[in-house]
Amino acid sequence: MNRENQFVGWQPYRSLNEGMNWPDGQALPSFATPEELDTFTLYHQPDDVKNTLTVMQGLINRKKTRIFLNGIKGKEEGADHWPTALHLHRNEKTTDVFAFIAKYQHEFGGVVVYDGERSPHMVNLAGTIAGLQNLLPVDVKFYQAFAANGIELKILVDLTTLQFENHVEMYQYMYDTYWEGCTKRVMVSVDPVVHHAYIRDMAAAVGAAVVWLDARIPEEAAMLHRFLDDMTAGESILLGWWPEERSGIGAGTRHGISTIPSDYYDNATVYAGMSHILRIPTVPKKQRLENKVYIAIFLSDGDNVQYCQHHMSILWRDPKRGTIPINWTISPGLADIGPGLLNYYYDTITENDCMCSGPSGLGYALIYDSHNEVYYLQDGELANAYAKFSEQYLAKTGIRVITVWDVLREIHFDAYATHCRTLYGVTLEDWFRKPAALKIHVEQNKLTFAPNYPAYAETCDDIYNHMKEAIATFDGTKPLFLSGQGVSWSMTAENLAELKQRFEDLQPGKIEFVRADHFFALHNEANGVPFNLALSPDVKVTASDSTCHPAKVINGSPSGDNVWSSKNPGAWVSLDLGAAYSLTRYTLKNAEFSGMDASLNTVALKLEVSLNGKDWTLVDEQTGNEKAAIDVNLDPVKARYARLTVIDPGADGVTRLADLELYGIA
Known part of the structure; x- marks a missing residue:
């Protein structure tokens, strides 16, 4: 009965000692584990x-992670916050550039020189060539001082002789001359005037094209789409930012390709070398x-x-954090570009902090632009590709x-419900309530979509004013579910605690601020939609012998000690759900699920159910399974009890499992 x-x-x-690892299906490469880092401080250095130095960092770190750059941004959280928190060994030996x-x-083939005064966009062209040919990009005036200071690097590419009427013509030259050699898995969009030292290390390391094109201007948009036409939904990602948010994000989304905003992200090739074993917190x-x-209140x-x-680490240190449930949006892309940062948040999380993904999955996708009334993602195949790519990262990060920004059509509802099986729920941005307010929608009787109203509220007063009527008129005959999003740049945990009290004054004893995962589980329970029964407080767990750790298989993180382990074939763990439910699905993760080992150790298991705890019916058996998790749909079956039994503990003789989920309805 293998389903x-x-x-x-x-x-x-x-884990790497040198080089990069970039398998198919992974958005960004992982780098060698940083050991001793030569460090240079960029404060007061000229932009060129x-x-x-940032491109140099990428070229060196793609061979072995050796360079860390201080003082790029880091002013909000403090220049030493992340290196200290992540135990990086920085060795600052010189202030002489x-x-x-x-x-x-000696590790470079030479230099590519450019004249930044002629056009700032030449910085992007030079950086692109540098990543492809292992050259150092240098402004011609800076290069003039090299020989006198002991640097003997020859000019191998001279861009100072090129003449372009405008920067679009320059990017056409880049496309015609160098795009063929660039990776099509990543493209980087950064302002050559503003973003002098951010994310360019990653661009150089992967051999990405670096552009800055405005999708609002027809000739620039046409050039941008020439690049995007050669990239692939579900495989490619954009890094950086855009001249204007919605048109730029929308341009990528039109191709099914999202942007990981990273215009001020520094030391990417260092943080991408941290351990990728994610310590996903227990729910x-x-x-x-x-x-x-x-x-449910979400921070943007x-x-x-x-x-x-940067800014989130400041909010995270608010002493009021943890006093009420807050749903923090965070990037699933950190699994690649900053796993150490993600683990820092996971290690210091409270039960009132819930991590959610920002718009609209892996990277920022703008499926429908409510402000300009434009649907960017209209192709069902592209929507499916984006959803599949997102699911991989939602599963990796436990999100x-x-x-979703902003709203969806049926092809999008279907794409998320079909391919993002990790999800409990999705919120939509109800910016204007036109032509009418969005309604809670359930797709395929399993995935709930709820409007955030208000969307991107600047203050708690905005949230209060949008929700107060619904709360004040609440009659208590059935549960009411409301969600909203606040702007993280202008809202704190203390503000939200005060907001909760204001709502309590409207309906004393009737207000519950909740985690997003609980919000959707409660909604589904109230509306006859299958939900994860293992989240329920009434579930009781027993096991066959003392070598098992039964409590840890329920809502347990697949890392650390939060696992159920046994060496005994025939060992079992049993769940009493407290009442009979119609079961529709179960999932189970390998203990190494979030780490390097993505196999299930070919462990063989069977799932049986019962109404009375005595008479058992086999509903599924998994043998020879080499995936990192089990996710199986069941024919609806009524049961109060479920029992998971080890048939074969696998090659090393130990079963290590976590996070068993049973889905059903009363």
Whole structure:
């Protein structure tokens, strides 16, 4: 009775001593584990020097992670916050930029020189060529001082002789001359005037084209789409930012390709070398469903990895954090570009902090632009490709809820419900309530979509004013579910605690601020939609022998000690759900699920169910399964009890499992 395992795996991450690892299906490469880092501080350096050193960092770190750059941004969280938190060993030996370059000059083939005064966009062209040919990009005036300071690098590409009427013509030259050699898995969009030292190390390391084109201007948009036409939905990703948010994000989305905003993300090739074993936190039990007002508040901008690196770390240190449930948007892309940052948040999380994905999955996709009334993602195949790519990263990071910008059509509802099986729910941005307010929608009787109203509220007063009527008129006859999003740049945990009290004054004893995963579980329970029964407080767990750790298989993180382990064939763990439910699905993760080892150790298991705890019916058996998880749809079966039994513990004789989920309805 082997049912089809719906889980889609990925190539495992590997620890590296040198080089990069970039298997198919992985958005960005992992780098060698940083050991001792030569460090240079960029404060007070000219912009062209910052560009040179950041590209140099990428070229060196793609061979072995050796360079860390201080003082690029880091002002919000403090320049030493992340290096200290992640135990990086920085060795700052010099403040002499020429000496710093000279140490590594033998690792470059030469230089590509450009004249930034002629056009700032030449920085992007030079950086692109540098990544392809292992050259150092240097402004011609900076280069004039090389020889006198002991740097003996010859000019191999001279861009100072090129003449372009405008920067579009220059990018056409880039496309015609160098695009063929660039990776099509990544393209980087950064402002050559503003973004001097951010994300350019990653661009150089992977051999990506670096552009800056405005999708609002027809001739620039046409040039941008020439690049995007050669990239592939579900495989490619964009990094950086855009001249204007919605048109730029929308241009990528039109091709099914999202942007990981990273315009101020620094030291990407260092942080991408940290351990990729993610310490996904355990999910607490939800509360019992009552006739109350359940409110989920989301903080915005977590899709932006520079926000995760900088401003979010300030909000995270608010002493009021953890006093009420807050749903923090964060980027699933951190699994690649900053796993150490993600683990920092996971290691310091409270039960009132819930991590969710920003718009609209892996990277920022703008499916429908409510402000300009434009649907960017209209192709069902592209929507499916984006959803599949997102699911891989939602599963890796343990993220169960996403916020979509802005709203969806049926092809999008179907894409998420079909391919993002990790999700408990999705919120939509109800910006204007036109032509009418969005309604809660359930797709395929399993995935719930709820409007955030308000969307991107600047203050708690905005949230209060949008929700107060619904709360004040709540009659207590059935649960009410409300969700809203606040702007993280202007809202704090203390603000939200005060907001909760204001709502309590409207309906004393009837207000529950909740985690997003609990919000959707409670909604589904109230509306006859299958939900994860293992979240329920009434579930009791027993096991066959003392070598098992039964409690840890329920809502347990697949890392650390939060696992069920046994050496005994025939060992079992049994769940008493507290009442009979119609079961429709179950999932189970390998203990190494979030780490390097993505296999299930070919462990063989069977799932049986019972109404009375005595008479058991086999509903599924998994043998020879080499995936990192099991995700199986069941023919609906009524049961109060479920029992998972080890048939064969696998090659090493130990079963190590976590996070058993049973889905069903009363």
